[in-house]
Amino acid sequence: MNHLLSINDIDKEFAIRILDTAIEMAKVSDGPVKKLPTLRGKTVVNLFAEDSTRTRISFEAAAKRLSADVINFTAKGSSISKGESLKDTAQTLQALGADAVVIRHPASGAAQQLAQGRWVHGSVINAGDGTHEHPSQALLDAYTIRKHLRGNTGDLTGLRVAIVGDILHSRVARSNILLLKKLGADVVLVAPPTLIPVFASQWGVEISYDFNAILPTVDAVIMLRIQQERMSDLYFPSEREYSSLFGIDAERLALTKPGSIIMHPGPMNRGLEITAEVADSKQSVVVEQVSNGVAIRMAILYLFIAGNQEG
Amino acid sequence: MSEHFLIQGGVVSDGARVDIEIKAGVIAALGVDIAAPGAEVLDATSMVVLPGFVDLHTHLREPGRENSETIATGSLAAARGGYVAVSAMANTLPVADSAAIVEQVAAIGKAVGLVDVFPIGAVTKGLEGRELSDLASMAHSKASVRVFSDDGNCVSDPLVMRRALEYVKQFDGVIAQHAQDPRLTEGSQMNEGLTSSTLGLKGWPSVAEESIIARDILLANLVGARLHICHVTTRGGVEIIRWAKSQGMKVSAEVTPHHLILTDESAHSYDPIYKVNPPLRTADDVLAVQEALIDGTIDILATDHAPHPVESKECEWQSAAFGMVGLETAFPILFTTLIKSGRMSWMRAVEVMSTTPAAIAGYTHHGRKIAVGEPAHLAIVDPAAMWEVDRATLASKSKNTPFHGMKLSGSVVATFFNGHLTHKVGN
Numbered sequence: 001m002n003h004l005l006s007i008n009d010i011d012k013e014f015a016i017r018i019l020d021t022a023i024e025m026a027k028v029s030d031g032p033v034k035k036l037p038t039l040r041g042k043t044v045v046n047l048f049a050e051d052s053t054r055t056r057i058s059f060e061a062a063a064k065r066l067s068a069d070v071i072n073f074t075a076k077g078s079s080i081s082k083g084e085s086l087k088d089t090a091q092t093l094q095a096l097g098a099d100a101v102v103i104r105h106p107a108s109g110a111a112q113q114l115a116q117g118r119w120v121h122g123s124v125i126n127a128g129d130g131t132h133e134h135p136s137q138a139l140l141d142a143y144t145i146r147k148h149l150r151g152n153t154g155d156l157t158g159l160r161v162a163i164v165g166d167i168l169h170s171r172v173a174r175s176n177i178l179l180l181k182k183l184g185a186d187v188v189l190v191a192p193p194t195l196i197p198v199f200a201s202q203w204g205v206e207i208s209y210d211f212n213a214i215l216p217t218v219d220a221v222i223m224l225r226i227q228q229e230r231m232s233d234l235y236f237p238s239e240r241e242y243s244s245l246f247g248i249d250a251e252r253l254a255l256t257k258p259g260s261i262i263m264h265p266g267p268m269n270r271g272l273e274i275t276a277e278v279a280d281s282k283q284s285v286v287v288e289q290v291s292n293g294v295a296i297r298m299a300i301l302y303l304f305i306a307g308n309q310e311g
Numbered sequence: 312m313s314e315h316f317l318i319q320g321g322v323v324s325d326g327a328r329v330d331i332e333i334k335a336g337v338i339a340a341l342g343v344d345i346a347a348p349g350a351e352v353l354d355a356t357s358m359v360v361l362p363g364f365v366d367l368h369t370h371l372r373e374p375g376r377e378n379s380e381t382i383a384t385g386s387l388a389a390a391r392g393g394y395v396a397v398s399a400m401a402n403t404l405p406v407a408d409s410a411a412i413v414e415q416v417a418a419i420g421k422a423v424g425l426v427d428v429f430p431i432g433a434v435t436k437g438l439e440g441r442e443l444s445d446l447a448s449m450a451h452s453k454a455s456v457r458v459f460s461d462d463g464n465c466v467s468d469p470l471v472m473r474r475a476l477e478y479v480k481q482f483d484g485v486i487a488q489h490a491q492d493p494r495l496t497e498g499s500q501m502n503e504g505l506t507s508s509t510l511g512l513k514g515w516p517s518v519a520e521e522s523i524i525a526r527d528i529l530l531a532n533l534v535g536a537r538l539h540i541c542h543v544t545t546r547g548g549v550e551i552i553r554w555a556k557s558q559g560m561k562v563s564a565e566v567t568p569h570h571l572i573l574t575d576e577s578a579h580s581y582d583p584i585y586k587v588n589p590p591l592r593t594a595d596d597v598l599a600v601q602e603a604l605i606d607g608t609i610d611i612l613a614t615d616h617a618p619h620p621v622e623s624k625e626c627e628w629q630s631a632a633f634g635m636v637g638l639e640t641a642f643p644i645l646f647t648t649l650i651k652s653g654r655m656s657w658m659r660a661v662e663v664m665s666t667t668p669a670a671i672a673g674y675t676h677h678g679r680k681i682a683v684g685e686p687a688h689l690a691i692v693d694p695a696a697m698w699e700v701d702r703a704t705l706a707s708k709s710k711n712t713p714f715h716g717m718k719l720s721g722s723v724v725a726t727f728f729n730g731h732l733t734h735k736v737g738n
Contacts, residue, residue, distance in 0.1 A: 085626050107627035108511040109581030116580070130629070132511035174511060197508035 002304045003115040003124040006133045007178035015182060016155060019143050021299035022292070023152060028065060029294055039068035042305055045098040047089065048074045048127070049105045054266055054290060055127050055137075059102045062297035068305075071096060086110055090119035098122045100305050108132035108171075123304045131169045137265050138175035140296040142183055144289050145220050148261050157184030162214050164190040164246060165224030165273055166235075168197050172265045173224060177203055190214050191246060194235040211246055215255040223248060223264045226273045239272055249275040253283065261285045314730060317347040321355030321691060323681055324657040331360060333687040336730035341683050353725060353735075355691055361661055363395030363688030363726065365668040365677050366638065367458070367487070367565060368541060368613035371397070371428070373419065374412070375404025380618035380708045382416065385638070386425040388616070388707040390733035392638040393690030393723035395426050396669070396677045397616075401433035402463040408433035408444035410452035417454040425733045429674060432456040434475045434486060438464045443475060450482040457673045460487035462541055463588075465523060467493050472527060476536035485563075485671065487539040488527050490548070491589065495519035500629055502575040502590040510578060512628060515590045517545040524548050528555045528562055539671060540564040542615050544589045546599035553608045563671050565613035566600045568637050568644035573597075573713060583624045583631030584713050587617070601648065604663060605655050611668045614641050618709030636707045640714050642690070643698060646721030651694070664690075687730040696722040 003009065010018070028036055044063040048056050056072070063070045073093065086105070093101055100123040103111050108130030115124040128134040146152060149159055161180050167173045167189050180187050181204060188206040189196060201207055208214050215221070226242060236242045248262065256262075262274075262284045270276045279286060316333040323329060332340035332347045340347070366389065372380040380388075382399070389397045399416050401407035407416060413430035420428020432449040436442045438461045449456040459479060466472045466488060475486050496519045501507050503514025524540055528551065531538035543549060543564045555562045569587060574594050577585040585591060603609040617634025624631050642664065649655035655663075669678025679685045699718050702710040726734040 085622065087625055105627070107629045109628050112581045113627065116582075130511050131513075171511060174509070198503055198514065199505035199508050202505050203509075 004135050004300060004304060005111045005115055005124060005126045007135050007138055007175050007182065012155065012182050015139070015142070015179060018139055018296065018299050018303060019146060021303060022143050022295040025298035025302070026292070026295040028298070029291070035065055035067060037067050038302055039063065039066040039305060042068045042099040043071065043097055044068045044100045044102060044301065045071045045073060045093050045096065047093060047101055047103045048072070049103070049110070050128070052104050052128070054293070055104060058290070058293040059127060059297050061294050062301055065294070066298055066301055068301070071098070086113065087117065087119050090114055090117070094120045100125055100301060102127050104128045106130055125300060125304060128171050130171065132171050133175045134171040135175045136293070136297055136300055137172050138179040139300070140289060140293045141176055141222060141263060141265070142179050143292050143296055144263065144285055145261070147292070148285065149219055155183045156180060159185040159219045160188065160217060161185050161220045161222065162188045162190050162218040163222045163224065164211065164248070166195045166226050166230060167191050167200065167224070168195045169227070169230070170224050176222060177205055188214055188218065192236055192242075195230070211252065212255060215252060216257055218260060219257060220261050220263060221248065221256065223262065223274050225265070225267065225269060243272055247273050247275070248278050250277045253278050253281060256283065263289060266290070315347070315350045316727070316732065317345065317350040317352045318355045318360060318689070318691065319352055321358045321360035323360050324661045331681065331689070333727060333730050336687055338681065338683055338685050338687050341681070353691070357693070357695060358724060359657060359692050359694060360681065361393070361690045361692060362665040362678060362681060363690050363728065364393045364642065364664045365396040365674060366394050366614050366616070367398045367611060367668045367672055368462070368615045369397040369399055369638065370402070370615070370617045370634070371399045372403065372618060374415065378620050382419045382428060383423045384706060384708040385616070385618070386420065386423045386428065388636070388638040388705065390425045390726050390728065391706050391723065392640070393642050393692065393726050394638060395688040395726065395728045396674055397426055397428055398458060398672060399428055399430045400462050401431050401460060402438055406433050406437050407431065408436050408438070410445065410448045410454070413449050413454040413456050414452050426728055427674070427677070429458070429672065430454050430456055431487065432459045434459045434461045434466050435471060440464060440466055440468055440471060443471070443478065446475070446479055446484065447482065450484060457482070457484050458487055458539070459484055460489065460541065462487065462489045465489050465491040465493060467523070469526060469530065473530050473534060476531050476538065477534040480534070480536050483673065485537045485539050487541050488523065489541050490520045490523035490527070492519040492523055501578050501586070502592050504575060504593060506575045506578055510581070512578065517547055517592070520545055520589055521547040521551060525551050528552070528560060531562065532560045537561045537563070542567050542570065542589055542613070543600060543603070543609055544570050544592045545596050549599045549603040549608055553603070556608065563610045564608070565611045566604050566609045567613060567615045568641045569635055569713060570600055571597065571604070571648045572644055577713070581628050583626065583628050584635070584711060586628060586631050586633055587635050588633035605649065605659065610663070610671065612641060612645055612663045613668065614638050618707055619711050620709060624711050634711065636705065636709055636712050639705055639707065640700060640712060640719065642692060642723050643719035643721045644714070646692070646694065647719045651720050687727050689727040690723055691725040692721055693724045694721050696720070696724070698722045
């Protein structure tokens with residue numbers, strides 16, 4: 001069974017195959033008829049046990065463009081919010097005959113448990129589990145970087161990417177670190193020490209507390225959303241101080257390398273980790289990330305569900 | 312059940328081969344080639360006969376959580392594990408913070424009759440950490456409580472801890488501390504380290520344990536009280552206890568079987584069967600607690616037997632309950648990790664399983680040497696036996712063992728409690 005639970009589940013060759021497949025998928029999205037018959041008769045369940053707009057609609061659009069039947073199962077008002085166990089929910093989905101379950105869940109490891117527990121028979125695609133991983137986001141980020149800086153081909157060897165902000169609580173960061181390194185890029189984490197996980201240095205990344213010093217050295221900057229409740233948990237003293245040290249504004253944008261890109265997985269806190277000026281600047285590829293997300297998710301669904309047929 | 316036994320050909324902890332006759336609840340005769348007409352004979356050739364085991368840290372769940380365990384099922388699990396005495400932790404519903412509750416637990420234990428059930432009293436009312444329980448009332452009750460613990464919770468307020476340590480001196484009580492700074496472990500899921508960082512599970516740092524151990528050692532020393540540290544898991548904790556003992560301070564400590572063998576890397580499975588509090592630590596910590604148990608820095612093995620129903624473990628890691636059952640696997644784990652290789656002697660094994668826990672808790676009827684006239688509390692173990700743990704065969708009402716499917720060496724083949732055969736393999 002093919003599952004995408006963590007970037008660790010795919011090797012470099014397969015990661016590049018996903019990126020290459022996404023190029024073809026993007027052409028479909030750009031064409032006059034935005035639909036392929038590939039997954040006709042297949043059922044994709046979007047199990048979203050946590051609020052998420054963009055990832056859910058991105059997976060939904062991807063599945064529909066491949067002609068799959070899509071069932072959305074969201075937390076609000078569902079039995080999940082009433083304390084039904086993951087196992088019971090999964091078995092309900094199984095009864096629907098899902099060929100793939102796309103799961104977003106607030107608990108780290110939920111996607112892996114769903115797959116390991118054999119509670120469902122289809123492919124499990126992790127769409128973000130707690131503070132663990134978000135592999136499809138990392139793939140769309142790598143796709144975006146490769147498109148802008150490597151001509152949409154090959155790997156990312158020689159590139160240097162900064163990930164800035166709340167690394168500790170970020171599933172996006174964990175998946176990005178694994179994938180960027182797998183594709184040959186160097187990664188530098190920039191954050192206050194309180195938001196860097198313990199032993200992160202053992203992940204084979206550079207760690208810096210000096211955003212200004214790093215900016216001129218990197219080809220891409222991935223800004224992470226900072227959640228306001230982190231302040232009450234004492235990770236930093238005030239939004240103003242956080243912003244002044246680790247936010248990106250026009251002044252900092254001027255320090256970046258020519259041709260470098262600014263990314264953000266969304267949703268952005270404009271004015272906190274990123275100013276409107278930067279978000280809407282020429283170097284910003286935030287809007288493009290969203291459209292690339294659909295192409296990447298089409299590629300993932302195609303390769304993982306079709307892969308099952310072959311196996 | 313016959314009450315007259317002859318255990319033939321077993322070896323005791325000093326290596327001597329003896330026959331042991333049990334009659335009327337005591338060891339009636341001891342020697343080579345004893346004749347005991349009419350006795351039921353147990354062939355103990357190639358077995359080791361040890362004083363019955365004493366557990367200082369057992370969650371029996373009754374009253375209030377009988378869906379996890381009862382005093383009856385927990386007593387049977389204890390007997391299967393070679394135990395003759397268990398210490399029932401106070402975090403029941405209602406909490407064991409009054410004479411009435413501890414007397415009830417002791418009475419049910421006595422009625423079950425498979426092991427001595429010694430209730431542990433809560434240090435604070437409702438385990439809330441604010442007001443002291445009626446400690447002396449529990450001490451002077453029919454349950455004669457001497458060990459007090461808020462286990463599950465830490466007595467984190469330093470003033471409350473100081474007063475408790477001081478107060479129980481009047482009846483030679485001891486406070487057993489669950490060392491966990493609550494602020495440093497809010498929402499914690501597993502050991503804070505490389506694995507927690509990678510898995511995105513909130514960390515439980517070693518220092519949250521070590522800082523409380525250090526503080527309480529100093530407080531106990533200040534007031535001249537005895538202190539017992541529950542389930543030590545870290546190298547740092549071991550070093551602090553070693554220092555305190557070198558200064559002659561009155562501190563004792565325990566380690567659980569699971570912390571002798573498992574590490575935090577097991578969490579890579581996201582299987583909550585490995586979720587326990589305090590958490591599984593690193594391989595280096597495992598080595599440190601093993602060495603400490605061998606050299607006496609850690610005094611005893613204690614199970615922290617913590618039964619939970621299936622639904623509390625078959626769920627997301629962060630929603631799952633903390634804890635593992637341990638009574639039936641404790642000795643095999645000790646044997647497999649330390650005794651088999653010769654790192655721990657049989658003499659030391661007797662101390663950590665029986666003599667010292669009985670001494671810490673003041674269970675004078677237990678932990679005694681194998682001698683004529685002594686109560687017949689015995690565990691007979693087979694060092695050559697291999698056992699693949701099967702959770703379905705556990706006597707405990709709950710099956711949350713992390714050792715399911717693991718092959719362990721050494722098994723408990725029979726247990727005698729007050730001369731009664733409470734467990735025999737094959738029965």
